[in-house]
Amino acid sequence: MKLPELKIGKLVAKVPVIQGGMAIRLSTARLAAAVANEGGIGLIAASGMPFDELRYEIQLARKLSPTGIIGINAMVAATEFLGLVKTAIDEGIDLVVAGAGFSRDMFALGRESGTPIVPIVSTPKLARISEGLGASAVIVEGCEAGGHLGTDRSSRELVPEVVAAVKNIPVIGAGGVLDGADIVEMIKLGASGVQMGSRFAASVECNASDELKKMYVRADAPDDIVLIQSPVGLPGQALRNKFAEIVLDGTVPPPTECHRCLKHCSHKFCIIKALSRAQQGDVETGLVFSGNNMRKVDSILPVKEIFARLVSEAAAID
Numbered sequence: 001m002k003l004p005e006l007k008i009g010k011l012v013a014k015v016p017v018i019q020g021g022m023a024i025r026l027s028t029a030r031l032a033a034a035v036a037n038e039g040g041i042g043l044i045a046a047s048g049m050p051f052d053e054l055r056y057e058i059q060l061a062r063k064l065s066p067t068g069i070i071g072i073n074a075m076v077a078a079t080e081f082l083g084l085v086k087t088a089i090d091e092g093i094d095l096v097v098a099g100a101g102f103s104r105d106m107f108a109l110g111r112e113s114g115t116p117i118v119p120i121v122s123t124p125k126l127a128r129i130s131e132g133l134g135a136s137a138v139i140v141e142g143c144e145a146g147g148h149l150g151t152d153r154s155s156r157e158l159v160p161e162v163v164a165a166v167k168n169i170p171v172i173g174a175g176g177v178l179d180g181a182d183i184v185e186m187i188k189l190g191a192s193g194v195q196m197g198s199r200f201a202a203s204v205e206c207n208a209s210d211e212l213k214k215m216y217v218r219a220d221a222p223d224d225i226v227l228i229q230s231p232v233g234l235p236g237q238a239l240r241n242k243f244a245e246i247v248l249d250g251t252v253p254p255p256t257e258c259h260r261c262l263k264h265c266s267h268k269f270c271i272i273k274a275l276s277r278a279q280q281g282d283v284e285t286g287l288v289f290s291g292n293n294m295r296k297v298d299s300i301l302p303v304k305e306i307f308a309r310l311v312s313e314a315a316a317i318d
Contacts, residue, residue, distance in 0.1 A: 001184050001314050006041070006193035008170055009116040009136040011069050011094055013193070014039030015307060017183070018139070018172060020197025021045040021073020021097060022147070022289070024275040026208045027200075029060035034205040034303035036061070036068025043097055046074040046084040048261070048272050054084060058091040069094045071118075075148075076101030077232045077262050082109070089113045097139065100148040100232055101263075102126065107133040120174070122150035122158065124165035137170040138162065139195050144176030146197055146291035148234040149227075156189065163190035178296040180313025198291040204302045209281035212288065215239060219294045228287075231266045239288040243274060247287075 006016035019035040021027045021043035032042030042065070044057050054072070061070045072088045074081055077100045085096055085106055098106055099120035110117035116136030121127045127138045140162045142155025151158070155175035163171045173186035174195035186194045200206060202216040219225070219239055228247045230236040238244050246252045247269065255270040262271075271287065278286025301309075 001187070001317050003183065003311060003314050004187070004192070006170065006172075008041075008095060008118065011041075011116065013041050013069055015311065016187070016193030017041070017307070017310065018071075018097070018193065018195040019043055019200045020146075020174070020195050021071075021099075022197055022201055022206075023073075023075070024048040024272060025279050026206055027073070028207040029057045029064060031200060031203065031205040031207060031303070032070055033061045033064030033068060034203075035200065035307075036065040036070055038303060038307040040307065041069045041071060041095070043071045043073045046072040046088060047078050048276070049084070051080075051083060051087045054087050055091055058088060058093060062092075071095040071097055073097040073099065075099060075232070076103045076106075077148075077234075077264070079261055079263055081263075082106070085109055089115050095136070099139075099141070100234060104133060107135065110134060110136075118172075120150075121162070122153070124158075124161045127162045127171070128165050131166045131169050135169060137172055137192075138166065139172045139174050140191070141195075142175035143237075144292050145174055146201075146237050146294075147289040148230060148232055148236050150234065156185070159186060159189045159191050176291055176293040178291075178293050180310045180315075181317060182293075183310060184314050184317045198294050199297055199306060200303070201290070202297045202300050203306060204300060208279055209283075211281040211283050212278055212286075213300050215241075215283045215288060216290065216294055217298060217300060219290065220298075221295065222292070225290060225292045225294065229266075229268070231268050231271050232262060233264055233266065236287075236289060237292060239290045239294070241286075241288060242284045243277075243287055
């Protein structure tokens with residue numbers, strides 16, 4: 001199959017792939033720009049960034065990809081969510097993707113600035129509500145995805161339902177999309193494109209430590225993936241390690257200080273610090289979010305090679 005273009009509002013991506021926004025600081029300017037330069041849509045993960053850092057990352061991405069499509073991903077659950085969205089819009093970001101919760105306020109910001117707002121949804125009902133509020137597209141994320149999950153249903157079940165539920169906006173499939181065959185499958189289900197996180201987590205341009213990237217590549221069995229309860233109030237899919245084990249058995253030490261980074265937090269552990277530890281290379285006491293098909297990834301590749309493979313794999317399928 002020759003992959004179609006992905007149109008979101010006035011934006012046109014030559015390859016229908018959105019790179020997932022992976023926090024904390026895995027998806028920064030270098031990765032987003034590399035994806036944009038290959039014809040996809042690159043996302044900077046804004047959650048956990050001070051506003052000045054987000055401005056810097058957006059400006060750097062623009063320098064690295066002057067004509068590519070650059071967006072941000074931000075967690076609605078974050079205290080500074082609307083501030084991050086406003087900061088990105090002020091910097092002329094191309095689109096805003098929002099997950100880990102739902103915000104009606106973000107659509108007003110999008111209307112005022114003409115910036116496409118793309119919520120991550122897990123039900124046909126929320127997709128319809130999003131379209132009514134002015135969403136330019138919806139990303140349908142199923143239980144195969146890494147990070148915070150809003151459903152225990154497969155994206156392969158949800159995508160056709162959401163396609164039937166909305167009228168005039170693109171539906172983007174997410175969760176367990178690792179190769180060209182997965183992209184073709186989503187398109188045949190009615191999706192206009194896909195969002196991929198895990199494959200880009202193990203890319204040269206990802207801002208993860210080498211230790212974290214190697215851990216992604218080593219994950220090769222279904223039981224390497226576990227479902228934990230995040231302080232955000234949602235389940236999260238992650239790689240099994242010492243930290244995940246103590247979260248699962250309830251012996252994780254509570255945080256000694258709180259920076260109030262979340263609107264609502266269970267305070268079982270500090271998710272920002274846990275994700276940051278993994279990003280910096282402490283893969284045993286850090287939290288490593290991952291999709292459940294990570295075992296398909298067996299090498300760390302440049303983004304350019306990843307895209308070449310995706311297009312070639314899709315082309316080999318009728």
